Structures are given as structure tokens and as C-alpha cells.
Amino acid sequence: MTAVESEPRRAVATAARPRRRVRRQHGDNLAGYLFLIPWLIGVVVFVAGPTLASLYLSFTNFNLLSAPRWVGLQNYIQLFTVDPRYLHSIVVTVIYVVFSVPLSLIAALVLALLLNAKIKGVGIYRSIYYVPSLLGGSVAIAILWRQIFDSNGIFSKLLQLFGLPATSWISSPGLAIWTLIFLHIWQFGSPMVIFLAGLKQIPAELYEAASTEGASKWRQLRSITLPLLTPIVFFNLILTLINSFQAFTPAYVVSSGTGGPLDSTLFYTLYLYINGFTNFRMGYASAQGWVLLIVVGVFTAIAFITSRYWVYYEDSEKR
Amino acid sequence: MSQQSAFARARRDLTITRRGLMTSAVGTAGALLLAACSSGGSDGGSSAKVTSGPVKLTTAKLAISWWGADDRTTKTLAALKLYTQKHPQITFQPSYGGIVGYQDKMVTQFSGGNGPDLMQVSDRLPFIANDQLLDLDPYIKAGRIDLSGANQATLDSQRVGGKLYTIPWGLSANCFFYNKALFQQAGVAEPKNGWTWDDYADTLEKLSDGLPDGVYPSEDIWAPAGTTAWQPFQLYLFSKGIKPYKSGGKELNFGKAELSEWLSFWQGLLKKGYLPPASDTAEENAIQTSPFVKRTAALYPINSSIATSLQGLMKDELGVVTLPTGYQSKQNLPAKEFGEYINAPIIIGANAKTQYPDDVVDVINFLITNPDANKITLMSRGVPLTQAITKLVTPLVTPIERAMTQMIDYVQAHATKNTQAFPDTDGQIGTLMQNTSQSVAFGKQSVSAAVSDFFSQAQTILASGS
Known part of the structure; x- marks a missing residue:
């Protein structure tokens, strides 16, 4: 009922x-x-609006004070045909990206693996190792970097202990870029945290099964940890890649806004800034901005296309 | 504890999908675009009839900007306070800071139509070319700005298209500062105003013998916080009777021979060990980090307006002399005349769109010519413009500032009339010259290779100018 x-x-x-x-x-x-x-x-007022405005400006001659004058593709043509400093800034940036991206990812992964260990007070260690990335992008650290790597700096003193001559790393054309790459690597904090989160997500059963089968720690790392971590590697790769292409502050501060010595730290964005706000060629600088957007877009696309061959997603096991 | 839970949360949220990645990547890439703002059309400064005689000042709050060290800022604020005491209806909204980024800030403010009523600038050209500055000539003719007792050649060097938009707010020139203690230690006679490049080379040789290891006779001419390479080279060209530009700034007016001679001279001094190695020079990013202030060089090429700050950084007593000249120089860089002039990198100008032109003009007159105001500001911007004021404040200033006054007197008395207004691409040519000098100093390029690179790149830069 x-x-x-x-x-x-x-x-x-x-x-x-x-x-x-x-x-x-x-x-x-x-x-x-x-x-x-x-x-x-x-987003609309401060990002989308200016972005569209800069697209228009990239086709003009604009010195900030008088009205922009339409010049068609001239800025883009000039960039690639008659501006050796521009081409040089691309070389500098590519060197920076090629070295700093993989090296900082490796540093982040290694530290994440170490900090994933079950030891007492690991939370404190994680916090300490995260600190550099909170500080790293700042002007203060870039100034500190100058101090560390100049001819009287700690680093030079350290090398002298091993009998090497005192060199100013900051002011030698061949070496200055390496101090900036090292600064980037030192900011491993945020990819490290993301790697850590990814490591925690890997089911413990897999490792248990592997150890009962007699797999070594190294084998476990290669066959379980790394494959299951590939989506995180991929995510970090994209973020770090975009981040490196946009690097500005350290080069600006370390070279006092000049990109020196001898243009050896003339990052793409720094040259863009110099054109816009020192030479007052805002149209030309806008064109540079758009080329950078396209280049970063292409690199990101390449990463996505290749990812199907090396990234393993748990939700698409059929492949 | 909270650390743990944060990690746990991150772990839960971290289910990564292809689409999620795509959106976040695109979003980040989009955010890097350059923001730019467009400007409205400008009307240009209208030069209405300006009456002479006393003017009734409007009640106003005037925006005024300058850059400089604390000393200059304190003194300027005190002078403005004095003005407000005399004219209570006029108050100020001051804005001040370091020189880095100052010019960018001014251009950006003018671009947005928010330029200050009056301001200190170093390079007037971008503003003048775009009708942003008030034409001061009518006010000078009406006697509202009293420039009697100012050096006419110095004032004329400020004219653009025959008009005076800016007035030197303190006179200065390229010069060498020297460390008297190091000269004494080496037992070398101090240089005198009007010395030649031959004298300079001799002095360096003698200093080199007398100074201890690790202390160099002079800083290199391209010292990054000093005059940098382009200005002294221009003065050298003037001394040879050559103007740097022709065809309205579209072409260089000098040949490879002049640049080669100049670069070879400096390369020679460097090879003899009279100048610090290139990487030591490149390490300088402000006067504080210069070999001169670190006491590893005895001479420093820089603009004289820095005198007070430079002396403030050092225990040793400093001296100052004109930049050496090729005039009567036999072996090194010989030339026809003295070549130097007052370059006035600290000038004052007013916004063409100010609502209170009468007030602004009165303030300029006060700052430049009022004895009480100048007894406060002294030589914080270099030597005062008019002779009367200079005479008035000279007893009140420090020894280095007195030496600077003598140096400026010498330059004004011998100044070349062969100067030229520079094109808007002059700054880029300056950067190119700086890189060219460094390239030779670091041994990356021979003089002849560096010279031919300079000429081909300069051509491109000048062609891109307006």
C-alpha cells in the first residue's frame, strides 16, 4: 500500500x-x-582594447605625440630587412629560451622528486624552495644579481678560490646572458609545485606493483613516474615557454635598460620597449609585439602538435 | 598544515585536459601584447599678443615636474614654497624622481593630454616637433622673462626654427672630472681648461707611471654613465668644422676617416693600459658604480651638471676641466677650433596647453632670475643662466661648484658657433656609436670593420626618421 x-x-x-x-x-x-x-x-579595457589598438598602430608611424600615420606593411618589412639590432634581439632571445626552458624544467622536476619524499618537515622545505620564484621576477633580485656576478661579486670570488681570474659576468658580452639564464632557472618554484601536485596524483599501487615485480627505483622513475607526469611536463613547458619569450625585467635592470654590454642581453621585449619608449617609434614597437605574438603562437602550436607523440593522458588510453 | 591541504587541493584540481591547456596557453599569450594609447590631435601653441608690464596672476595649482637627486629636489621644493609665500594664490603640484624613465613619462603624459604645466626636460625636440611647448619669445620680448645677462650663443643654441621654447635651467658642458688626490699621489700636474688631446695623452702616460697597479689614469670615453661615446665625438667633429648631419638629418656629414681616427685614438690608449679593460667600464651602470667613484680611475668624462652629486659620493677632492680639444693638438686628433659649447641638458619649458600661461611664465622668470630663489637652488642644476645670478651665488657654493663655474665660463668664452639642431633619430645614432666603441674596446671588431658597420647601420636609422 x-x-x-x-x-x-x-x-x-x-x-x-x-x-x-x-x-x-x-x-x-x-x-x-x-x-x-x-x-x-x-580584460576588455586594459587588454583587448589596447591589443586591437596596437594591431592598428603596427601599420602606422606613431611617435606618441602626433597622430598616427598609416604606412601599411612598412614596419614589418623594415623589421626583417634593414634592422640588424632586431635580428640580433631574436638571436639573444632564442638562446635564452632554448637554454632556460629545458634547464628550469629539469631543475623543477628534480626538486619536486626530492621534495616528494616522505620526510619530516617536508612542507617547510617546499615553502623555502618556493621562495625564489616569489622574488625572482622582481627588480630587487635583478639588482642583487648584478652584485653577485660583477667583478667583485661572490661568484667571481668563488671562482678565484679555484684559481680562475676575476671576471665580471654581468659586463662581459659572452657571459652576461648566462647570468640571466641562471636567474630564470633559479625561479623553479611554480613549475616545481605543479610537478609536486602531479607526482602526488600518481597512484601508489603502481609503485607497489612495480616493487613486488622487482623494479629498481630508476626503472620506476622511467616507466611509471615520467610517463604519467607527461601532461604536467607539457603544461609546465607551455607556461615556461611563453614566460621566457616575454622575459623583460631582469635584462632591463641588469643592463640598465640598454641591453648591453654590446647588446648581449638585448631581449626581444627589451628592444621592443626601447623602440617604443626611448626611440618613440610606437608603431614599429607594436609591429614587434605582433610578430612576437605570432612566434609564441607558433611555438605553442608546435608543442601541442608534438605532444600527441609524447604526452600520455589517462583519459585517452585507446591510442 | 595549511601547506598540506593546499597541495591536496591542487592535486584534486589537477585533472588536465587538452582543451583546458589550449585555453590557458592562448590566454597567457594574448596578455603579452603591447598596450598603447592614441593621442588626440594637437592645436599647436598659439602665440597670442603678450602685453608687457605687471600681470594679474590667476589663482591656480600648477603641475611641475623635474628629475634629480634629493639635493636638487629639496632645493627646488624650497624655492617653490618661497614663490607661494610671495604669491599665495599660486600653489604647486610637484612631481619628481630619478632620471631613469623620466623622458618616457613626460612623452606619455603629453600623449595622453596630461602633460604638466611646466617641466624640466633634457631633450626638447620631440615636444617641439609636435607643438607641445609654449613659445616663450613673446614673453621675453614683453620683458616678462628677463634674460639680460644670459650668454646669447647659449640661448641661440636652444632655438628651433628661430623660436625659443625652452630656457637652460642651469648651464653645463661635457668635461673631465679628476681626482686631485690621485694626481697628487702620482705627482702629475693638474690639467687646465682648454687642454688638448696631446695634453690628455701625455697626462695619461705620466699618471700611468705614478699610479699603483689597478688604478687607471682615465675612464674610457664610452663610460656608460658618463657622456657616452657620441657627444664627445660630435664635439670633435665641431672642432674640425664638420657638422654631424646634413640633408635635414637624413644623412651623416662626416666620413670614415674622422670616425677611424677617433676610434683608433681610444683603442691606442686602451692597448697601452691607460684605460680600464672594457668589461670594467661596462660594469658601470650609474656614477656610483663607475671606476672613478670606485677610485680605480683618475679622470672621468661626464657632463658637468653632475658636479655636486659626484663630489658627494667621494672623500677625495675633485677638480673639473673642459673636454680636451683638438685645437693646437699636433699628434692626436688635430682640429681647427675649440669645438665645445654649452649643451644645456637641463632645460625648462611650459606646456602649450596650460590654462595659466601668465602664471607659468612668471614662475619660470622667478626660478631663473630671482636672487632669493637662486640663493636657495644654488648650483643644483649647474651654473645659473645669467651672469648676475652666477656672481650672486658663487660665494655660497662648494669648491667643485666654483671649479665648474670657471669651466663653464671658459666654454662660453670659446664656444663654437658651428652647432646644429639634431634630428629625432640622434638618440639611436648615439646608441649605435656606443655599441661601435664597445665593439672595438672588447676586441670584437677591428676599427675599420666597426667603422663600416657604423656607416651602414646609421644610414638605415636616419632613413627611418621623420
Whole structure:
């Protein structure tokens, strides 16, 4: 009896529940969008608007003070045909990216593996190792870097202990870029945290199974940890790659805004800044900005295309 | 503890999908784009009829900007306070800071239509070329700015298209500062104003014998916080009777011979060990980090307006002399005349769009010519423009500032009339010259290779100018 009676009521209840959920979801969405509004306004006014404006400006001659004058593709043509400093800035940036990206990822991964160990007070270690990336992008650290690597700096003193001559790493054209690469590697904190989170996600059963089968730690790393970590490696790769292409502050501070000595630290973005705000060629600088956007886009696309051959996703096991 | 839970949360949220990655990557890439703002059209400074005689000042709050060390800022603020005491209806909204990024800030403010009413600038050309500065000539003619007792050649060097938009706010020139203690230690006579490049080379040789190891006679001419390479070379060209540019700034007016001679001279001094190795020179990013201040060089090529700050950094007493000249130089860089002039890198100008031109002009007149104001500001921007004020403040200043005054007197008395207004690409040519000098100093290029690179790159830069 009761079962029969209750039947329609349950039917009503089940029919009504989804509808209520849908309405609540819409309400949630609305609230979500409301919360997003400040951010959206920021994006439209301070990112999308200027971005579009810079696209227009990249086809003009614009010195900031007088109205922009349309010149068509001239800025883009000039960049690649008659500006040796521009081509040089690309070489400097590529060297920086090629070395700093893999090296900083390796550093982050190695530290993440070490800090994944179950030891006492590991949380404190993790916090300590994260500190450099909180400081690393700042002007203060770039100034400190100058001190460490100049001819009277700690680093030079250290080399002297081993009988090497005192050199100023900051002011030698062949060496200055390496101090900046090293600065980038030192900021391993945020990829390290992401690697750590990824390591925690790998099921412990896999390792248990592997050890019972007699696999060594090294074999476990190669056959379990690394393959399962590839999505995280990929994510970190994309972030670090974009980040490195955009590097500006350390080069600006270390070279006092000149890209010196002898343009050896003339990063792409630094040359862009010099053109825009020192030479007052804002149209030319905008063209540089757009070329960079395209280049970063291409590199990111390459990373995505190659990823299907080396990134292993748990949700797509069929491949 | 909270650390643990944060990691746990991150772990839960970290289910990475292809699409999620794609969106975040695209978003990040988009954020790097250059922000730029467009400017409205400018009307240009209208030169309305300016009456002479006393003017009724409007009540106003004037925005004024300058750069400089603390000393200059304190003194300027005190002078402005004095002005407000005399004219209570006028107050100020001062804005000041270091020189790094100052010019960028000014251009950006003018670009947005928010330029200050009056300001200290170092390079007036981008503003003048775009009608942003008030033409001061009518006010000078009406006697509202009293420039009697100012050196006419110095004022004329400020004119662009025959008009005076800016006034030197303190006179300065390229010069060499020297460390008297090191000269004494080496037993070498101190240099005198008007010395030649031959004298310079001799002095370096003698200093080299008398100074201990690790202390070099002079800093290199391209010292990054000093005059840098381009300005002294331009003065050398002037002394040879050659203007640096022709065809309205579209072409260089000198040949490979002049540049080779100049670079070879400096390369020779470097090879003899009279100048610090290139990497020591490159390490300088401010006067504080210069070999001169670190006491590893006895001479420093830099602009004289730095006198007070430079002396403030050092215990040794300093001296100052003109940049050496090729005039009457026989072996090194011979030339026809003295070549140097007052380059006035610290000048004052007013916004053409100011609502209060009368007030602004009165403030300029006060800062430049009022005895009480100048007794406060002294030589914090170099030697005062007019002779009367200079005479008035000279007893109140430090020995190095007195030496600077003598040096400026010498330059004004012998200044070349052969100067030239520079094109807007002059700054880029300066950077190129700096790189060329470094390239030779670091031994990356021979003089002849560096010279031919200079000429081909300069051509490109000048062609891109407006």
C-alpha cells in the first residue's frame, strides 16, 4: 500500500529535481558572471582594447605625440630587412629560451622528486624552495644579481678560490646572458609545485606493483613516474615557454635598460620597449609585439602538435 | 598544515585536459601584447599678443615636474614654497624622481593630454616637433622673462626654427672630472681648461707611471654613465668644422676617416693600459658604480651638471676641466677650433596647453632670475643662466661648484658657433656609436670593420626618421 502510494510522489520528485537543479545552475551561472564582471571589464579595457589598438598602430608611424600615420606593411618589412639590432634581439632571445626552458624544467622536476619524499618537515622545505620564484621576477633580485656576478661579486670570488681570474659576468658580452639564464632557472618554484601536485596524483599501487615485480627505483622513475607526469611536463613547458619569450625585467635592470654590454642581453621585449619608449617609434614597437605574438603562437602550436607523440593522458588510453 | 591541504587541493584540481591547456596557453599569450594609447590631435601653441608690464596672476595649482637627486629636489621644493609665500594664490603640484624613465613619462603624459604645466626636460625636440611647448619669445620680448645677462650663443643654441621654447635651467658642458688626490699621489700636474688631446695623452702616460697597479689614469670615453661615446665625438667633429648631419638629418656629414681616427685614438690608449679593460667600464651602470667613484680611475668624462652629486659620493677632492680639444693638438686628433659649447641638458619649458600661461611664465622668470630663489637652488642644476645670478651665488657654493663655474665660463668664452639642431633619430645614432666603441674596446671588431658597420647601420636609422 504505502509502496504503491508513494510511487507517484517519487515520480513527481524525480521529475521535479532536475528542473530545480537546472534553475539553480542558471542562478549559479549568473552569480558567476556577476563575479567575473570586474575581471571582464579589466580584460576588455586594459587588454583587448589596447591589443586591437596596437594591431592598428603596427601599420602606422606613431611617435606618441602626433597622430598616427598609416604606412601599411612598412614596419614589418623594415623589421626583417634593414634592422640588424632586431635580428640580433631574436638571436639573444632564442638562446635564452632554448637554454632556460629545458634547464628550469629539469631543475623543477628534480626538486619536486626530492621534495616528494616522505620526510619530516617536508612542507617547510617546499615553502623555502618556493621562495625564489616569489622574488625572482622582481627588480630587487635583478639588482642583487648584478652584485653577485660583477667583478667583485661572490661568484667571481668563488671562482678565484679555484684559481680562475676575476671576471665580471654581468659586463662581459659572452657571459652576461648566462647570468640571466641562471636567474630564470633559479625561479623553479611554480613549475616545481605543479610537478609536486602531479607526482602526488600518481597512484601508489603502481609503485607497489612495480616493487613486488622487482623494479629498481630508476626503472620506476622511467616507466611509471615520467610517463604519467607527461601532461604536467607539457603544461609546465607551455607556461615556461611563453614566460621566457616575454622575459623583460631582469635584462632591463641588469643592463640598465640598454641591453648591453654590446647588446648581449638585448631581449626581444627589451628592444621592443626601447623602440617604443626611448626611440618613440610606437608603431614599429607594436609591429614587434605582433610578430612576437605570432612566434609564441607558433611555438605553442608546435608543442601541442608534438605532444600527441609524447604526452600520455589517462583519459585517452585507446591510442 | 595549511601547506598540506593546499597541495591536496591542487592535486584534486589537477585533472588536465587538452582543451583546458589550449585555453590557458592562448590566454597567457594574448596578455603579452603591447598596450598603447592614441593621442588626440594637437592645436599647436598659439602665440597670442603678450602685453608687457605687471600681470594679474590667476589663482591656480600648477603641475611641475623635474628629475634629480634629493639635493636638487629639496632645493627646488624650497624655492617653490618661497614663490607661494610671495604669491599665495599660486600653489604647486610637484612631481619628481630619478632620471631613469623620466623622458618616457613626460612623452606619455603629453600623449595622453596630461602633460604638466611646466617641466624640466633634457631633450626638447620631440615636444617641439609636435607643438607641445609654449613659445616663450613673446614673453621675453614683453620683458616678462628677463634674460639680460644670459650668454646669447647659449640661448641661440636652444632655438628651433628661430623660436625659443625652452630656457637652460642651469648651464653645463661635457668635461673631465679628476681626482686631485690621485694626481697628487702620482705627482702629475693638474690639467687646465682648454687642454688638448696631446695634453690628455701625455697626462695619461705620466699618471700611468705614478699610479699603483689597478688604478687607471682615465675612464674610457664610452663610460656608460658618463657622456657616452657620441657627444664627445660630435664635439670633435665641431672642432674640425664638420657638422654631424646634413640633408635635414637624413644623412651623416662626416666620413670614415674622422670616425677611424677617433676610434683608433681610444683603442691606442686602451692597448697601452691607460684605460680600464672594457668589461670594467661596462660594469658601470650609474656614477656610483663607475671606476672613478670606485677610485680605480683618475679622470672621468661626464657632463658637468653632475658636479655636486659626484663630489658627494667621494672623500677625495675633485677638480673639473673642459673636454680636451683638438685645437693646437699636433699628434692626436688635430682640429681647427675649440669645438665645445654649452649643451644645456637641463632645460625648462611650459606646456602649450596650460590654462595659466601668465602664471607659468612668471614662475619660470622667478626660478631663473630671482636672487632669493637662486640663493636657495644654488648650483643644483649647474651654473645659473645669467651672469648676475652666477656672481650672486658663487660665494655660497662648494669648491667643485666654483671649479665648474670657471669651466663653464671658459666654454662660453670659446664656444663654437658651428652647432646644429639634431634630428629625432640622434638618440639611436648615439646608441649605435656606443655599441661601435664597445665593439672595438672588447676586441670584437677591428676599427675599420666597426667603422663600416657604423656607416651602414646609421644610414638605415636616419632613413627611418621623420
